[in-house]
């Protein structure tokens with residue numbers, strides 16, 4: 548990516564610096580109050596790098612972002628990371644994508660260097676905040692109310708989630724609330740195991756990984772030469788995207804596997820309605836894109852509504868996620884505006 552360095556910019560309106568730090572890339576952006584990405588760039592995490600090296604490389608990218616912002620006032624820096632963050636100290640307690648970062652406090656490391664406040668949040672929580680501030684939480688039509696309670700779920704390799712109520716992320720006592728992907732849907736002893744150590748979680752039934760694994764287990768039921776078999780022969784293994792592609796070609800076994808995942812999603816979302824009473828539920832991630840391509844989101848919304856226990860719980864809308872790959876950056880910028888009260 549190329550970007551012009553040293554843009555002196557308009558001095559009038561303040562901007563947020565945002566970082567989305569994943570397992571492969573640290574992405575940074577300069578984002579205005581309206582949620583527009585003015586500049587972005589990324590650096591790769593060097594495989595095997597120690598904590599200090601990772602923090603130094605990503606910190607340099609933020610310095611570059613600050614230089615690009617030029618004369619625009621910088622309200623602060625928001626960082627989105629997978630994992631759990633201690634609410635009191637901002638210390639990263641566990642970082643599944645970047646275990647070398649465990650125990651680091653990014654505000655302590657970067658505030659002296661950047662000269663502006665730094666805040667850190669869980670990437671799914673911040674994606675929820677970004678949707679609330681700039682995406683599905685905004686009125687669907689002029690005159691509609693803004694969202695009050697928004698639950699965001701991303702169905703990809705795993706299932707991440709975040710809950711925002713009246714502009715505030717619901718974090719729980721230790722900062723780790725909202726793990727909707729790890730609610731138990733199937734309590735039978737032989738339910739599929741989950742990466743969290745439990746079994747029968749929503750993630751173990753409806754993530755891309757789970758859908759691929761379920762299709763793999765059903766291969767013997769598929770007709771030789773069927774789209775599912777062809778996908779398996781081409782790649783030796785099946786992932787969620789391959790199962791959705793086979794279902795789109797009319798493969799009946801692939802479709803049954805997806806219908807089972809949809810059943811789990813509907814039970815999970817029904818629980819979400821009854822517990823959190825959201826007016827907006829947002830679904831993102833590759834599995835959601837597959838469900839959209841098959842035209843299943845409307846069915847999921849209707850079936851979920853049938854599980855709601857009262858008219859107050861039924862009054863919600865289901866929306867696809869708005870920002871694609873930029874959801875972490877938009878969410879990280881939203882955190883800056885929330886923390887500065889602007």
Ligand SMILES: [Zn+2]
Nearest residue numbers: 729741743748
């Ligand atoms: Zn789990």
